[in-house]
Amino acid sequence: GAVVSQHPSRVICKSGTSVKIECRSLDFQATTMFWYRQFPKQSLMLMATSNEGSKATYEQGVEKDKFLINHASLTLSTLTVTSAHPEDSSFYICSARDRIAGSRGGYGYTFGSGTRLTVV
Amino acid sequence: ILNVEQSPQSLHVQEGDSTNFTCSFPSSNFYALHWYRWETAKSPEALFVMTLNGDEKKKGRISATLNTKEGYSYLYIKGSQPEDSATYLCAFITKGAQKLVFGQGTRLTINP
Numbered sequence: 001g002a003v004v005s006q007h008p009s010r011v012i013c014k015s016g017t018s019v020k021i022e023c024r025s026l027d028f029q030a031t032t033m034f035w036y037r038q039f040p041k042q043s044l045m046l047m048a049t050s051n052e053g054s055k056a057t058y059e060q061g062v063e064k065d066k067f068l069i070n071h072a073s074l075t076l077s078t079l080t081v082t083s084a085h086p087e088d089s090s091f092y093i094c095s096a097r098d099r100i101a102g103s104r105g106g107y108g109y110t111f112g113s114g115t116r117l118t119v120v
Numbered sequence: 121i122l123n124v125e126q127s128p129q130s131l132h133v134q135e136g137d138s139t140n141f142t143c144s145f146p147s148s149n150f151y152a153l154h155w156y157r158w159e160t161a162k163s164p165e166a167l168f169v170m171t172l173n174g175d176e177k178k179k180g181r182i183s184a185t186l187n188t189k190e191g192y193s194y195l196y197i198k199g200s201q202p203e204d205s206a207t208y209l210c211a212f213i214t215k216g217a218q219k220l221v222f223g224q225g226t227r228l229t230i231n232p
Contacts, residue, residue, distance in 0.1 A: 041224070043224045044220075046219055046220070049219065097218070111164045
C-alpha cells in the first residue's frame with residue numbers, strides 16, 4: 001500500500017534556529033500534502049495544505065513566514081519551522097492525499113509517522 | 121468552527137471483551153467520515169472511509185456504523201486482543217473542503 005516516510009522522528013533544537021521536516025511519498029505521487037500539529041491532549045490540527053508546484057494554503061492563525069512549506073515535487077514536501085521558540089514544541093505530522101480505487105472520486109489519506117519537535 | 125467529539129477519551133478493556141466508542145460530528149454539509157487506528161511511534165492506519173447514511177463496514181473483528189442525519193459513528197471491536205491497543209481517531213470531511221477535521225481520539229488499552 002501507499003507509504004509516506006517522514007523524517008526526522010524526533011528533533012531537539014535551540015531557540016532561534018530553524019528545523020526542516022521532510023515527508024516523502026514512496027510509491028505514489030502526492031499532488032496534495034497536508035501538515036498537522038498536535039499539542040498534548042488535543043486533536044490533530046490542520047496547519048496548511050500544499051499542492052505540488054504552487055504556494056501552500058495556511059489555516060487561520062498559522063503564520064506562513066514561520067512555517068515554510070515547500071512542495072516542489074510530487075514525492076517530497078517539507079515543513080521548515082523558522083526561528084523556533086519553545087512554544088513551537090509540538091508533534092508535527094504530514095498526510096498525503098491519494099484517490100481510492102473504485103471509490104467514485106473518494107480520497108484516501110496516507111500519514112507519515114510524525115516528528116516530535118522540542119525547542120530548548 | 122467544525123467540532124468533532126470522540127468519547128470516551130480513554131478506555132481499558134479486558135482481553136476477550138467487546139467494546140465500542142463514539143464519534144460525533146456536524147450533521148450538515150457531510151461528505152465523508154474516516155476512522156484511523158494509531159499505534160505509538162507509527163503512522164495512523166486507515167480503517168474505514170464511510171460516506172453514506174446507514175453505512176456499515178467491517179474489517180476482521182472491527183466494524184463501524186454511520187448515521188449522518190444525527191451526526192454520529194460507532195466503532196465496534198469484538199473479542200478484544202492486546203494488539204488492538206491503540207488510539208482510534210475519527211475525522212470528518214465537509215463537502216467541497218476535502219480537509220480532515222479530527223476528533224481527539226479514543227485511547228484503547230487491552231488488559232491481558
